[in-house]
Amino acid sequence: MSGRTTVERRPAERAVATRPVPLASPARPRRKNRLTALLGSGAVQAVLILVALVWITPLAGLFLSSLRSERDNASDGWWTALTDPSQLSLDNYTALFEDSGIGEAFWNTVLISVPTTLLVVGIAALAGYAFAWLDFPGRDAIFLVVVGLLVVPVQIGLLPVAKLFGAVGLFGTVAGVVLFHVAYGLPFAVFLLRNYFAEIPKEMLEAARMDGGSEWRIFSRLVLPLGRPAIASLAIFQFLWVWNDMLVALLFADSESQPLTVALQSEMRQFGSNIGVLAPGAFLSLVVPLVVFFAFQRHFVQGVMAGSVK
Amino acid sequence: MADTLNARAPRARAPQTGAAPDPRRRAQRNKRRLAFLFVLPALLLLGALVVYPVVFSVGRSLFDASGEQFVGAANYTEIFQDPATLKAIRNSTIWVVVAPVLLTGLGLLLAVLTEKVRWATAFKLVLFLPMAVSFLAAGIIFRLAYEQDPDRGVINAAVVAVHDSFGDPAAYPTARAREDQGLDGAAGGPYTTTEALRPGGSVTLGFVGVAPDAMPSEARPAAVHKTGADEIGGVAYLDFAPGGGGTLGKVDAAEKGLPGMTVEAVRDGKVAASATTAADGSFRFEGLADGEYTVRLPASNFAAPYQGVNWLGPALVTPAIIGAYLWVWTGFAMVLIGAGLAAIPRDALEAARMDGATEGQIFRKITVPLLAPVLTVVFVTLVINVMKVFDLVYIIAPGPVQEEANVLATRMWLVSFGGGNDQGLGSALSVLLLLLVVPAMIFNVRRFRRSRS
Numbered sequence: 001m002s003g004r005t006t007v008e009r010r011p012a013e014r015a016v017a018t019r020p021v022p023l024a025s026p027a028r029p030r031r032k033n034r035l036t037a038l039l040g041s042g043a044v045q046a047v048l049i050l051v052a053l054v055w056i057t058p059l060a061g062l063f064l065s066s067l068r069s070e071r072d073n074a075s076d077g078w079w080t081a082l083t084d085p086s087q088l089s090l091d092n093y094t095a096l097f098e099d100s101g102i103g104e105a106f107w108n109t110v111l112i113s114v115p116t117t118l119l120v121v122g123i124a125a126l127a128g129y130a131f132a133w134l135d136f137p138g139r140d141a142i143f144l145v146v147v148g149l150l151v152v153p154v155q156i157g158l159l160p161v162a163k164l165f166g167a168v169g170l171f172g173t174v175a176g177v178v179l180f181h182v183a184y185g186l187p188f189a190v191f192l193l194r195n196y197f198a199e200i201p202k203e204m205l206e207a208a209r210m211d212g213g214s215e216w217r218i219f220s221r222l223v224l225p226l227g228r229p230a231i232a233s234l235a236i237f238q239f240l241w242v243w244n245d246m247l248v249a250l251l252f253a254d255s256e257s258q259p260l261t262v263a264l265q266s267e268m269r270q271f272g273s274n275i276g277v278l279a280p281g282a283f284l285s286l287v288v289p290l291v292v293f294f295a296f297q298r299h300f301v302q303g304v305m306a307g308s309v310k
Numbered sequence: 311m312a313d314t315l316n317a318r319a320p321r322a323r324a325p326q327t328g329a330a331p332d333p334r335r336r337a338q339r340n341k342r343r344l345a346f347l348f349v350l351p352a353l354l355l356l357g358a359l360v361v362y363p364v365v366f367s368v369g370r371s372l373f374d375a376s377g378e379q380f381v382g383a384a385n386y387t388e389i390f391q392d393p394a395t396l397k398a399i400r401n402s403t404i405w406v407v408v409a410p411v412l413l414t415g416l417g418l419l420l421a422v423l424t425e426k427v428r429w430a431t432a433f434k435l436v437l438f439l440p441m442a443v444s445f446l447a448a449g450i451i452f453r454l455a456y457e458q459d460p461d462r463g464v465i466n467a468a469v470v471a472v473h474d475s476f477g478d479p480a481a482y483p484t485a486r487a488r489e490d491q492g493l494d495g496a497a498g499g500p501y502t503t504t505e506a507l508r509p510g511g512s513v514t515l516g517f518v519g520v521a522p523d524a525m526p527s528e529a530r531p532a533a534v535h536k537t538g539a540d541e542i543g544g545v546a547y548l549d550f551a552p553g554g555g556g557t558l559g560k561v562d563a564a565e566k567g568l569p570g571m572t573v574e575a576v577r578d579g580k581v582a583a584s585a586t587t588a589a590d591g592s593f594r595f596e597g598l599a600d601g602e603y604t605v606r607l608p609a610s611n612f613a614a615p616y617q618g619v620n621w622l623g624p625a626l627v628t629p630a631i632i633g634a635y636l637w638v639w640t641g642f643a644m645v646l647i648g649a650g651l652a653a654i655p656r657d658a659l660e661a662a663r664m665d666g667a668t669e670g671q672i673f674r675k676i677t678v679p680l681l682a683p684v685l686t687v688v689f690v691t692l693v694i695n696v697m698k699v700f701d702l703v704y705i706i707a708p709g710p711v712q713e714e715a716n717v718l719a720t721r722m723w724l725v726s727f728g729g730g731n732d733q734g735l736g737s738a739l740s741v742l743l744l745l746l747v748v749p750a751m752i753f754n755v756r757r758f759r760r761s762r763s
Contacts, residue, residue: 041426041427044423044426044427045427047423048420048423048424048427048433051420051433051437052433052436052437055436055437055439055440055637055640056436057455057464058451058452058454058455058464058637059439059440059443059451061451061454061455061464062447062450062451062454065454073462074462075461076461076462077461077462077463077464077467078454078464079464079467123351123352123355124352126348126349126351126352127348127349127351127352127353129348130345130346130348130349131349134341134344134345134348135341135342135345136342136345136346136349137342139345142349142353146352146356149356149360149361151694151747151748151750152360152364152744153697153698153719153740153743153744153747154698155698155700155719155722155723155739155740155743156363156364156367156740156741156743156744157359157360157363157364158723158726158727158740159363159366159367159370159726159733159736159737159740160362160363160366160367160370161359161363164358164359164362179355179359180359182355183355183356183358183359183360184359184360186352186355186356186360187356187360190352215341215344215348219348240442243444244443244444244445244446244447245444246444246445246446246701246704246705247700247701247723251727261444261446264446264450265446265704265705268449268450268453268705269709271453271708275454278450279450279454282446282447282450282451283447285444285446285447286442286443286444286447289442289443289444290439290442292442293439293442297435300442301438301645304438304441304642
């Protein structure tokens with residue numbers, strides 16, 4: 001029971017656990033020597049601007065390449081479009097959706113990542129609550145095993161699960177991909193939510209129990225709403241993880257159920273002659289994560305930070 | 311899910327047959343059952359799809375490719391004998407040593423620097439952006455960027471631009487001299503005048519083979535200037551009049567000079583003077599002693615242009631892919647370290663400043679030690695992630711170079727599913743991968759336990 005109270009953690013642990021990791025840090029008091037500070041910060045600014053440009057350039061390159069014709073891409077670099085914007089058109093994108101099965105693959109990506117996210121969050125929330133607040137024999141030992149499973153690499157599951165899915169007819173289906181992702185998303189999800197739920201003040205739960213609320217009621221009416229920040233971070237991280245996955249789907253999906261990443265990967269063999277498909281396809285796969293990134297910046301950063309322990 | 315739970319929960323409570331007289335014990339047992347129902351879905355999935363596969367893989371790794379013959383540890387010794395797998399181990403080692411160190415260092419540096427500017431948030435946003443991008447997309451992005459042709463790959467375009475800004479770009483790789491018009495030498499240079507010159511003389515050096523769009527924009531119509539008594543002058547020009555006409559070996563009105571050529575006056579095998587041609591192609595050597603000279607155009611004028619670096623060739627493919635990995639993960643390291651930096655008590659730093667410590671001392675003696683836990687977390691996290699890197703290597707390395715770029719995870723994939731078809735060796739590799747992350751697992755679990763107690 002002693003572990004239930006909030007503990008003062010060291011900054012490192014706090015950063016990796018569920019606490020906010022803001023992009024914005026509190027402003028520091030200005031330095032005394034204004035002039036040297038100003039000169040110094042001039043050089044610093046120049047360096048940082050350069051770094052930011054270097055970071056943006058590859059992404060800009062992909063975007064501009066995706067808007068140029070196959071012939072333009074073969075003859076010169078995307079940066080010529082900066083001085084000659086007449087090269088740019090949406091033709092690649094319309095062509096992409098008309099044939100090549102990329103549209104279907106995009107839809108498969110949605111069909112894989114949305115259910116996975118819901119299942120991981122739902123199953124992990126139930127388990128996390130039980131591990132934090134319900135008593136059952138072997139609870140802490142089982143929980144430690146779950147935490148230990150956190151670093152089992154996906155690779156080790158590929159072959160055995162492929163055989164297993166083959167036996168029950170799940171191989172090559174969206175459901176199979178989803179199940180695999182859910183299983184490998186659970187250790188981290190349970191770990192994260194159990195820790196977050198454990199910090200709910202004990203008095204609140206006991207009061208709810210006194211009032212005769214069933215555990216299910218307490219879970220759904222009290223714990224879930226209180227756990228919203230952690231659940232949001234987890235959901236965003238999990239969604240992104242699965243949306244961006246290639247390895248799992250490469251094995252478990254067939255040509256009917258393959259997501260965008262796998263469809264694009266199979267185009268890599270002709271790299272150089274099909275930038276008109278690869279560049280817009282890759283950009284298309286980026287759009288959803290980027291929208292999520294800008295829409296839920298704070299949760300996004302927290303989710304990625306927390307999820308990186310995987 | 312809610313429905314199944316509601317439906318199941320009462321049933322779990324109902325059958326209390328037999329002797330359970332104590333209502334409190336009964337209630338407790340019910341509670342336990344309920345708790346099991348809460349964790350059951352998670353445990354079922356984890357058991358079937360995570361725990362069982364680990365056991366299966368360990369067992370499978372002790373059998374041969376067909377899965378029928380028990381071979382003991384043979385697959386594990388094979389790992390350290392098969393040259394392709396050894397190469398993967400070597401590459402994985404490079405990855406694990408280089409990438410986390412660079413990322414932690416870069417993250418620390420940028421975190422400290424961003425504290426000094428006001429647009430830190432925007433900067434962090436830009437660097438964090440690649441974390442949203444899939445490795446597949448990052449792979450495509452960098453396949454484009456690493457393209458060898460400097461006209462198409464942005465990185466080589468930058469490399470060539472920097473290279474050429476230091477050395478003189480060879481302006482006329484395709485130029486060659488008109489035959490039998492006074493110049494000796496073969497295509498690619500160097501060229502020397504066949505006849506000797508004395509100060510006061512001048513020479514016309516006619517070339518062909520430069521396409522109109524390859525001519526420098528500053529080129530002007532060729533002109534021959536008068537030379538002084540101690541000077542030798544001349545003009546290097548394109549002996550080709552656009553639209554036809556013109557006389558071979560003579561400077562015609564429509565013909566342009568070749569600016570920027572290096573020209574040397576040679577006497578007795580030694581360079582006596584050198585000059586660079588002007589916009590109209592003219593040059594002159596001043597202050598020459600009397601004697602016989604030849605005029606020479608060194609080969610550097612005609613060298614093939616620098617073509618940049620073969621990033622995705624066998625030699626550089628791993629560093630190149632690590633570069634792409636840095637692009638994705640630097641923002642992560644920076645933001646996490648930045649959060650740690652913000653948590654350092656201000657008064658510790660202020661006190662040190664009061665005592666006259668320099669910024670460098672403060673950084674080394676206070677900031678870094680206080681940040682050590684954060685740096686460790688970043689480092690360990692990166693080691694785990696680097697160990698498992700797959701997509702980037704799989705996507706960026708071109709087919710023929712794949713073997714040179716392989717890491718454990720890609721090798722495991724290729725052995726098991728990508729044509730290798732040796733699931734015994736593949737299982738052994740995946741078990742090795744698991745064993746390598748076990749230290750990180752222990753670190754994680756310990757950290758977790760410490761934070762609980």
